[in-house]
Amino acid sequence: MDELVQTTTTIRKFLRNWLPLMNRKGTDKPPSSKPLVKKPSEKNLRTPQKHAEELAEQQNQQPGASPATVLPSSQFPSSTQHPGGAGAGDYEPDEEVGLELPPPMKPIQEPHLIANGPPAFAKDAKESSGNMASPGKMDGNPLSEIEEIVKTTTEQHESNSRVDGGGGVENASTNGHGRSHDNNDESHTAVSDKAAALKKRQCVFAELMSTEEAYVQDLHEIVNGYMTEINNTNSDIPMPEDLKGGKMKLVFNNIKDIYEWHRDFFLRALRNCQKSPADLGPLIKRSATKFALYYTYCSNKPLSEYIVSAHYQYFDSIRQKLGHRLDLSxxxxxxxxxxxxxELLIKEIIKATEGAGLYKEVPMLQEAYQQMKVVVKTVNDMMVVLRSLQDFDGEITAQGSLLMQGPMNCVVDAAQKHRELQVFLFQQIIIFADIEKTKNQYASPIFKYRSHIQLNHMQMKELGDCRFQIRSTDPKIPEMTIICQAASQENYAGWRDMLNKILQQQNDLIFMLSNPLSTKNK
Structure with missing residues (x-):
């Protein structure tokens, strides 16, 4: 029974300390004779009188229990009791009968206190006194309830923390995804990258189409503008005497053939490729022979620039009459x-195609890209030759495409010493020139013509040690023999293979001309 009294006293102290001291009234005042008045706000904070009587009845029923240890009813005052009544002396000195309970506090925003509200006494007074006396386990123990609430809340908080930032099995079981969530993100990223690559390729194709249309329009202005006006015998703009004859043909060269091919075939084919980008590679491959038109045109470019610049006033008068924005140059x-x-656009298309994962389309596009690189290199080399080669009396543009060029150590006739010469191999001729000035970042090289051999009157013999001998068999000129030595085995193999290919083509042509019936039967 002493344990019960001690527990009850502890509960009262806890309640007294739990309530905010700032809301307590009259804590230090002596007991007053004024009866306590029940207020509506105190309803939930007072223990009912009936609850105390049941508690006293249980204590009397226990064997060996003493009535003196039963809590008096004045310990649970009601609106009809007076603080000075019987049993008032059973209070401890720090407990005052005249204590006026404060009004209900505002809800405390703490999760573990909001859960069950303010602490209360025993929920079920009919339980055994043994269970009530068990510290920390009795149902009415406020400390026990608070501890349980705090424990539960802490566990929930830890669980939420594992979900938010933790890993392992708990995290996987909580969010229902685990590693699959990361896989979904990676999959989404891959899809986004592929879509971006496809969009990029579409944009490059759109640029290819728009620039092709603009290019055809520029060619149209040349062919149907300038060329038409120049060939108009009734033109009111007189042609300078210097341009009459064959010189005007050097200005435009074969640009009409280029225009008609782009207008009638290549532009239309590109429109179809925009619907089916995989067809771009085969289109470029089929167009290889037509791109050779640019070899002829570009080989004459330096000369055409000179003529147009020398007669600027004449060509500008035509521009004004036609109303063109750009001049002829x-x-x-x-x-x-x-x-x-x-070349640049195809390279961008290949990059976007690889980014989209369309690897089956890449090889054909790569082949088209390499083909365009050869075209561009040949065009550049041809223009370099025309600008740098001096003192050649023949028509360089009539010698066909430039196949190879480069320096080699050469001996012209047996009596001369080795000297480095620049060698140009065209479809119709091989030219040897002295290197007057090498190329640097500020100027183009300068080559001075020395000699040449027509390929249809040429014999070749391999000498070993990266050397080969070529000899002219042209009866119209004196016999000439030149020994050439390449700088490396790879360079030597390139020259040897190209020369052998040209000689084989010549032999095939001679055989067909000599044996037409035999060739037809084959």
Whole structure:
């Protein structure tokens, strides 16, 4: 029974300390004779009188229990009791009968206190006194309830923390995804990258189409503008005497053939490729022979620039009559600019195709890209030759495409010493020139013509040690023999293979001309 009294006293102290001291009234005042008045706000904070009587009845029923230890009813005052009544002396000195309970506090925003509200006494007074006396386990123990609430809340908080930032099995079981969530993010990223690559490729195709249309329009202004006006016998703009004859043909060269091919075939084919980008590679491959038109045009470019510049007033008068924005010098350079543009655009299309994962389309596009690189290199080399080669009396543009060029140690006739010469191999001729000035970052090289051999009157013999001998068999000129030595085995193999290929083509042609019936039967 002493344990019960001690527990009850502890509960009263806890309640007294739990309530905010700032809301307590009259804590230090002596007991007053004024009866306590029940207020509506105190209803939930007072223990009912009936609850105390049941508690006293249980204590009397226990064997060996003493009535003196039963809590008096005045310990649970009601609106009809007076603090000075019987049993008032059973209070401890720090407990005052005249204590006026404060009004209900505002809800405390703490999770573990909001859960069950303010602490209360025993929920079920009919339980055994043994259970009530068990510290920390009896149902009415406020400390026990608070501890349980705090424990539960802490466990929930730890669980939430594992969900938010933790890993392992708990995290996987909580969010229902685990590693699959990361996989979904990676999959989403991959899809986004592929979509971006496809969009990029579409944009490059759109640029290819728009620039092709603009290019065809520029060619149209040359062919149907300048060329038409120049060939008009009734033109009111007189042609300078210096341009009459064959010189005017050097200005435009074969640009009409280039225009008609782009207008009638290549532009339409590109429109179809925009619907089916995989067809771009085969289209470029089929167009290889037509791109050779640029070799002829670009080989004459330096000469055409000179003629147009020398007769600027005449061509500008035509521009004004036609109402064109660009003058002729800016238009005739368009083919040279365009041929280099294809290479750059195809390279961007390959990059976007790889990014989209369309690897089956890449090989054909790569082949088309390499083909355009050869075209661009040949065009550049041809223009370099025309600008740098001096003292050649023949028509360089009539010698066909430039196949190879480079320096080699040469001996012209047996009596001369080795000297480094620049060698140019065209489809019709091989030219040897002295190197007057090498190329640097500020100027182009300068080559001075020395000699040449027509390929249809040439014999070749391999000598070993990266050397080969070529001899002229042309009966119209004195016999000439030149020994050439390449700088490396790879360089030597390139020259040897190209020369052998040319000689084989010549032999095949001679055989077909000599044996037409035999060739037809084959």
């Amino acid at each position: 800016n238009l005739i350079i368009k083919p040279v600019q365009r041929i280099t543009k294809y």
